Amino acid sequence: MWTRLLDRFLRRLVQHGSLSVTLPDGETRRYGDGAAPEVTVVLHDPALPRQLVLDPDVALGEAYMDARLTIGRDDINGLLALAMSNIQAGHAGAWQTLLAALRDRLRILVQFNPAGRSQRNVAHHYDLSGALYDLFLDADRQYSCAYFRSPEDTLEKAQAQKKAHIAAKLCLRPGMTVLDIGCGWGGMALTLARDYGVQVLGVTLSHEQLAMARERAKSAGLDGQVRFELMDYRAVTGAFDRVVSVGMFEHVGAPHFRAYFRTLRERLAPDGLALVHTIGRSTPPGATSRWMTKYVFPGGYIPAMSEVMAAVEKEGLVPCDVEVWRLHYAETLRHWHQRFIDNIDKARALYDDRFCRMWRFYLAASEESFRHAGQCVFQFQLAHKVDAAPVTRDYLHADPMQTGAVAQLPRKAAE
């Protein structure tokens, strides 16, 4: 019965592209319109048809991790692109839509992130061996979306451009105080201090990140200018000229959006400017992939712009600009995945095969979500006052030597 239901499900789903599925009994079935390239999948476990029908999101990822499902040429991206583009085109079918809606009702429960649980959620991911992150991130350990001004940009260049673009939006001047909420391994804080002469407090909930960030500040001679603390964002006190938060809002959870922006409002000086950079969705609010929250980001939630803005409006912050990065994270993840594959032997020396397959599935699924499932990155520039940021966005893009833009541009600190 489950094989028949899976067959019906796939027949309905795969209307564009080609999929061949070899069932546990050895029979092969073909789906789609025959367009190349064909993605081939082999199911090795008789339990899979039932699991895939009842909970495809979790079952597919788990089966791949366990090698109970294998993909021709190990082309995870091809399989996920095929599935996501057909779902996005509305071919999921009534049954899957109903299942997704039911799960959506329960999503609030998994996003309840008081300080203690936030700490455990963070440890789950960011306290993994630092050596793992060296296998796929750039040298500065920028673990968020890079900014590709040209498709030829290297990952290193694109990450430097991301930091410069965010710094431009913060309109920094030497001597300003900056709060970095979710500072990671310190790359953003150290760059802002070094290149713009500001004083930074970076907070993280990861012991591993904290230790490395402090170490880097010391060896860069920036420990007088940058302070890192193990601290929940809700526990920070004082006022800051600027607040920056990159790739942290994804971990906040919808029930805490108001508290997040209240903190931001309270920490931001009256003339202050803040920049919140987060993964988002262009689709309506709804469940985040349960495989992703189970294995990769517990407590995580990908917000829609309408949800973020409802909280921003209620907290009385002025949105000065909202930038939407649509394909930059797909490119970033493509680079990360390629580096991880290039270093797969080192990864296998650190973790077992199942972990490595899980990590590859995470990187591939994320990449394809940005290409085919409405995921994107939002940058919200926020303030208390309507005149806190320049009236046009020319200062973010203009050549500083051109007339007009100079006066509006933040001066870069003399190094």
Add this chain to the structure above:
Amino acid sequence: MWTRLLDRFLRRLVQHGSLSVTLPDGETRRYGDGAAPEVTVVLHDPALPRQLVLDPDVALGEAYMDARLTIGRDDINGLLALAMSNIQAGHAGAWQTLLAALRDRLRILVQFNPAGRSQRNVAHHYDLSGALYDLFLDADRQYSCAYFRSPEDTLEKAQAQKKAHIAAKLCLRPGMTVLDIGCGWGGMALTLARDYGVQVLGVTLSHEQLAMARERAKSAGLDGQVRFELMDYRAVTGAFDRVVSVGMFEHVGAPHFRAYFRTLRERLAPDGLALVHTIGRSTPPGATSRWMTKYVFPGGYIPAMSEVMAAVEKEGLVPCDVEVWRLHYAETLRHWHQRFIDNIDKARALYDDRFCRMWRFYLAASEESFRHAGQCVFQFQLAHKVDAAPVTRDYLHADPMQTGAVAQLPRKAAE
């Protein structure tokens, strides 16, 4: 009793700035912290204290229109800036907050805009004598926010920059088809046709606007390229490479947001790009000024970004960019008001004194709403596909002669 309540209301409200109020019995009272300049108001009608306490929004505007309330040096802007900045600072008091909340509950009723009522609402405002609009708009009759790249820009230059900025966001190529929803007197449609070589269909519900737009297309020799129709936006058929809608969404009303974006989605070609330019609020969804909907824009509603985006998400459109213009409309309205005052004798020859006072109150109240009450302008760039617009916003701001930006820039049609 009402005089005592008004006194209490004003004592609570005016905490910053200075206000002097002369009551109908000749007594003068002073409010605020004494900061210059003092705004002076004289109440000439014994009914005013009651009306101002029960419904300040409507009563103040009506009293000014009737000259039952006069302002020293006729400084409407000064009075409204004082009131709005204190309200924004949270000094309105519990009673006024309660009244506002009650009115807010009823707001859906006044935004029910089926095609027939939309037509009447539009006629109320836009079928006013064309001569009136010549007294305060620029020569192209741009009746929406201008774009001041420099504070020294003239209104004419800033309006031209607005059109160029929107055209850049549309990534036009010669021969493309463009739908202009709410085309006004045709300035945008004619500019796009002339400067970018596109084919435009402009729709309006105003007979006056239609007649003038057609006349202008003919005399510019663009009537082969631009077609204007008297048509509700929901009645348009066919697919267009681009959709543009400037200053029309304010008239849609929240109950019709889904229908608006559904129309936009259905009219937009698969690779299409759309640009919706609308007045917005940075405050949470709530009532639009009732004086404004009673006298100036019946059926109008100023949306919050969260409301707009909720509809955009549900209709499955991809937000490519959201620009927030914070002070451009205040500058635009300052220019319009000054031009209107400069032409006040001609205005009085067209309409009576009460109309002229109403119009000045409308322009002044709007200007101060952008400075002190969280009003702003949103530009939503929307598409079906994530790659419909360039991946960075450099093409909107870069010098086209610089490397890198050239390939992304829309080619300007050879004229």
